Amino acid sequence: MSRFILKRLWQAFLAALGALTILFFVQRLTGDPTLLLVPEGATAEDIATLRASLGFDQPLYIQYLQYIKGLGTFDLGMSYVQGVPVWDILMSRLPYTLWLTAGAMLLSIGAGLPIGVLMALKRGTILERLLQGVVFTGQSMPTFFSGILMILLFAVHLQWLPSSGSDSVTSMLMPSVALGLLTLATFARVARTAVLDELGKDYVRTARAKGVPMKRIIWRHLARNSAIPVITVAALEISHLLAGAVIVETLFAWPGLGQVAVQAIEARDFPIVQAVVLFGAVASVACNLIADLLYGLVDPRIRHTGGAQ
Amino acid sequence: MNASSETHTPVLEVRGLGVRLRDIAAVDDIDLTLYAGEALALVGESGCGKSLSSLAIMGLLPHVASLSEGTSILLQGQQLAGLDEDSYNRLRGNRMSMIFQEPFTSLNPLMPVGAQITEVLTVHGVPEAEARARALDMLNKVGIPDPAVRFNQFPFELSGGICQRVMIALALVGNPTLLIADEPTTALDVTIQAQILDLMRDLMRERDTALLLITHDMGVVAETADRVAVMYAGRIVELADARTLFTSPRHPYTRLLLESIPGISTPPKTVLRTIAGTVPDIRDWAEGCRFHPRCPFASDDCRKAAPPLEDLPLDGRSHKVACRHVNKTELL
Numbered sequence: 001m002s003r004f005i006l007k008r009l010w011q012a013f014l015a016a017l018g019a020l021t022i023l024f025f026v027q028r029l030t031g032d033p034t035l036l037l038v039p040e041g042a043t044a045e046d047i048a049t050l051r052a053s054l055g056f057d058q059p060l061y062i063q064y065l066q067y068i069k070g071l072g073t074f075d076l077g078m079s080y081v082q083g084v085p086v087w088d089i090l091m092s093r094l095p096y097t098l099w100l101t102a103g104a105m106l107l108s109i110g111a112g113l114p115i116g117v118l119m120a121l122k123r124g125t126i127l128e129r130l131l132q133g134v135v136f137t138g139q140s141m142p143t144f145f146s147g148i149l150m151i152l153l154f155a156v157h158l159q160w161l162p163s164s165g166s167d168s169v170t171s172m173l174m175p176s177v178a179l180g181l182l183t184l185a186t187f188a189r190v191a192r193t194a195v196l197d198e199l200g201k202d203y204v205r206t207a208r209a210k211g212v213p214m215k216r217i218i219w220r221h222l223a224r225n226s227a228i229p230v231i232t233v234a235a236l237e238i239s240h241l242l243a244g245a246v247i248v249e250t251l252f253a254w255p256g257l258g259q260v261a262v263q264a265i266e267a268r269d270f271p272i273v274q275a276v277v278l279f280g281a282v283a284s285v286a287c288n289l290i291a292d293l294l295y296g297l298v299d300p301r302i303r304h305t306g307g308a309q
Numbered sequence: 310m311n312a313s314s315e316t317h318t319p320v321l322e323v324r325g326l327g328v329r330l331r332d333i334a335a336v337d338d339i340d341l342t343l344y345a346g347e348a349l350a351l352v353g354e355s356g357c358g359k360s361l362s363s364l365a366i367m368g369l370l371p372h373v374a375s376l377s378e379g380t381s382i383l384l385q386g387q388q389l390a391g392l393d394e395d396s397y398n399r400l401r402g403n404r405m406s407m408i409f410q411e412p413f414t415s416l417n418p419l420m421p422v423g424a425q426i427t428e429v430l431t432v433h434g435v436p437e438a439e440a441r442a443r444a445l446d447m448l449n450k451v452g453i454p455d456p457a458v459r460f461n462q463f464p465f466e467l468s469g470g471i472c473q474r475v476m477i478a479l480a481l482v483g484n485p486t487l488l489i490a491d492e493p494t495t496a497l498d499v500t501i502q503a504q505i506l507d508l509m510r511d512l513m514r515e516r517d518t519a520l521l522l523i524t525h526d527m528g529v530v531a532e533t534a535d536r537v538a539v540m541y542a543g544r545i546v547e548l549a550d551a552r553t554l555f556t557s558p559r560h561p562y563t564r565l566l567l568e569s570i571p572g573i574s575t576p577p578k579t580v581l582r583t584i585a586g587t588v589p590d591i592r593d594w595a596e597g598c599r600f601h602p603r604c605p606f607a608s609d610d611c612r613k614a615a616p617p618l619e620d621l622p623l624d625g626r627s628h629k630v631a632c633r634h635v636n637k638t639e640l641l
């Protein structure tokens with residue numbers, strides 16, 4: 001098991017390094033950001049000084065090596081624009097994104113799984129059709145679209161919820177729903193398929209032949225057996241939620257990492273963009289590792305063979 | 310069969326059992342009676358409707374199938390046809406239980422086998438500690454070595470034979486009056502098959518449980534059954550005690566089945582040897598006697614109407630058969 005985890009970590013390390021390397025060079029292909037940073041009316045000399053202080057006068061590979069060396073000592077660099085350590089910016093914004101993602105995840109699991117299970121159990125009934133409608137809607141609406149619809153309805157028209165900001169729990173409600181809707185639909189679909197698959201299996205018939213009531217069959221037998229695909233999807237979906245946060249945070253003026261990333265891209269504040277991408281890579285690696293550990297907890301066969309297939 | 314048991318209430322009394330798959334009758338008006346301590350084999354080739362019959366009795370029919378009207382299934386006098394799920398759950402695992410063909414997939418892969426046996430008792434109200442003790446005792450009774458170790462193991466850690474022993478333990482731990490075993494040895498190695506059959510036989514005798522044994526294998530019938538019901542295409546075509554059936558089979562289909570086992574001496578069998586084929590799909594079941602397309606004696610009558618299952622006792626023993634040409638069969 002631990003060898004398996006080490007292998008996974010190594011693969012993740014290479015993937016993250018690859019992503020950062022590509023990002024590093026592509027960003028610099030877009031040109032030299034010094035001109036954006038100098039005040040209006042700066043002299044050529046001023047510009048040259050600033051460029052030298054930011055290191056842009058160095059050859060590209062030197063800049064790259066210095067960046068990697070910095071990473072090795074957990075130094076993410078300084079923001080070009082704000083002149084403060086990127087680490088501080090990241091840490092001040094991270095909680096907002098975590099709250100938002102957690103809210104969306106809670107909603108999509110809390111509602112998506114029961115919806116999927118119900119759809120499987122009530123196959124062919126009107127209830128299934130109704131839920132199918134909910135799932136289809138969630139699945140077919142892009143985040144920005146459902147977000148705008150919600151703002152129009154709940155903030156502008158009904159005036160129940162604030163359209164932006166981060167000062168109360170109610171202001172978190174709409175962004176979480178907007179962010180989680182797509183994931184909710186995904187969870188519902190996966191849960192439905194998993195439960196339907198399991199319902200047809202022999203061990204369910206055995207449980208019924210033992211006189212186990214359906215409710216208990218679902219909780220004691222089905223839940224665990226259908227957990228593997230749900231865990232897989234959950235790990236994937238966290239990455240999707242983090243990506244979706246970029247849109248939702250912009251839409252609802254939510255001061256999280258996504259908003260920071262968009263602003264940094266516009267301002268060509270490279271170190272911040274790089275740091276956010278690095279965070280995304282680390283988060284997705286962590287999620288996958290946790291998923292692998294959970295597989296082992298759920299399924300003794302995986303525990304024994306030492307890894308998921 | 311024990312003659313005195315005839316006077317008691319049967320454990321299972323099935324009258325006019327029919328199972329419909331959508332609008333086709335897959336099981337057609339079958340009667341079965343089973344007494345305590347008795348093993349009745351329901352035998353026939355694959356696709357005859359044996360599994361559907363047994364699932365119907367257990368109340369476990371798949372969604373696409375339903376009981377025909379007029380079906381009566383009495384378990385110790387209690388009507389099961391039309392019973393709701395909760396009432397069925399009180400009986401299953403408790404007064405009736407079932408063993409399936411695939412021991413490996415029939416167990417929950419993610420639950421230790423001991424817990425799966427224990428659950429039979431706890432869902433019927435036995436306290437956890439007592440249930441565990443009885444489950445462990447049952448593992449011991451089905452001849453599993455190191456039962457205390459096996460108790461906490463998962464199915465994937467056990468062989469097919471051990472898994473089937475676990476299934477037997479699971480089916481018998483609640484002390485049911487009726488056990489249905491659907492092809493319990495078909496998926497096992499030949500060497501293990503006899504052990505499992507012996508084990509089942511011994512446990513049934515010890516507990517006076519009634520066994521409905523479903524199989525396509527006449528060899529298994531010979532080893533286990535007191536009485537035999539031969540099924541073809543959804544109907545029972547012959548019903549007799551095992552010895553009678555093996556020594557003087559009357560239905561051409563029964564003879565065909567018997568020829569498939571080596572070492573059973575039947576009179577010259579050149580004619581039947583040539584009867585080829587398998588059970589057709591239920592949509593293609595013939596009018597009249599459903600066996601007639603494969604039968605060397607088929608006449609116009611056979612094609613028109615199904616022969617009734619008639620009792621033609623032999624030496625005072627009941628011997629039911631549904632064939633117009635019984636006398637010709639005996640001449641073979």
Ligand SMILES: Nc1ncnc2c1ncn2[C@@H]1O[C@H](COP(=O)(O)OP(=O)(O)O)[C@@H](O)[C@H]1O
Nearest residue numbers: 335354355356357358359360361362371373591
């Ligand atoms: N769930 C099902 N859906 C459709 N057809 C089925 C189903 N179960 C059984 N059948 C059909 O009913 C007939 C009898 O099946 P079964 O009772 O399993 O036969 P046996 O156990 O004697 O082999 C077969 O033709 C089979 O194809």
Ligand SMILES: [Mg+2]
Nearest residue numbers: 359360491492
């Ligand atoms: Mg079968």
